[in-house]
Amino acid sequence: QVQLQESGPGLVKPSETLSVICSVSGGSITSSYWSWIRQPPGKGLEWIGYSYYRGSTNYNPSLKSRVTISVDTSKNQFSLKLNSVTAADTAIYYCARVMRGSSFDYWGQGTLVTVSS
Amino acid sequence: DIQMTQSPSSLSASVGDRITITCQASQDISNYLNWYQQKPGKAPKLLIYDASKLETGVPSRFSGSGSGTDFTFTISSLQPEDIATYYCQQYDSLPFTFGPGTKVDI
Numbered sequence: 608q609v610q611l612q613e614s615g616p617g618l619v620k621p622s623e624t625l626s627v628i629c630s631v632s633g634g635s636i637t638s639s640y641w642s643w644i645r646q647p648p649g650k651g652l653e654w655i656g657y658s659y660y661r662g663s664t665n666y667n668p669s670l671k672s673r674v675t676i677s678v679d680t681s682k683n684q685f686s687l688k689l690n691s692v693t694a695a696d697t698a699i700y701y702c703a704r705v706m707r708g709s710s711f712d713y714w715g716q717g718t719l720v721t722v723s724s
Numbered sequence: 725d726i727q728m729t730q731s732p733s734s735l736s737a738s739v740g741d742r743i744t745i746t747c748q749a750s751q752d753i754s755n756y757l758n759w760y761q762q763k764p765g766k767a768p769k770l771l772i773y774d775a776s777k778l779e780t781g782v783p784s785r786f787s788g789s790g791s792g793t794d795f796t797f798t799i800s801s802l803q804p805e806d807i808a809t810y811y812c813q814q815y816d817s818l819p820f821t822f823g824p825g826t827k828v829d830i
Contacts, residue, residue, distance in 0.1 A: 652822040
């Protein structure tokens, strides 16, 4: 059974870089694409992007200039970096496995990141 | 980007009721649609993929149908554990986009 677990800072200051890591257990990170999705408190879901261990990535154009998703095969982890954050980036950040190239079948429990000074 | 709309935005029903949620895409997405269930404080859970295929382990009271721009999601007999918000998601083209959600109450 694949399990995903996010770890993040909880609080980030405006204009700084948000960094969240997703640790994958129960399966190899080389077997799938991996994605980040976020949800502002009380609001809907926004796809951020996905990455494959060989380096191919695809990002939501709304965030593309600020986001990097990368995979670390040695640690079976993948990460999200979002720079120049503002209060609008306050959200629960979920990591998820991409199945069949299109469905998010395994999710982490989510980590709330608040952007505030 | 493909815009997804859902109706209703919320509904209240009784245990045993049949409920239907609709999802509409801003352009033809064939059957490239998923449905997710999100319970309060939890991550979303995949229920239906390819518009009508039931994910492994999901109860058969959940079903989906549709193609093109119009889709429906049905719970044939609502159970107390089905209290959640339901989202559709298209994967016809990037970026993947979600509907705004439908909150189901009892």
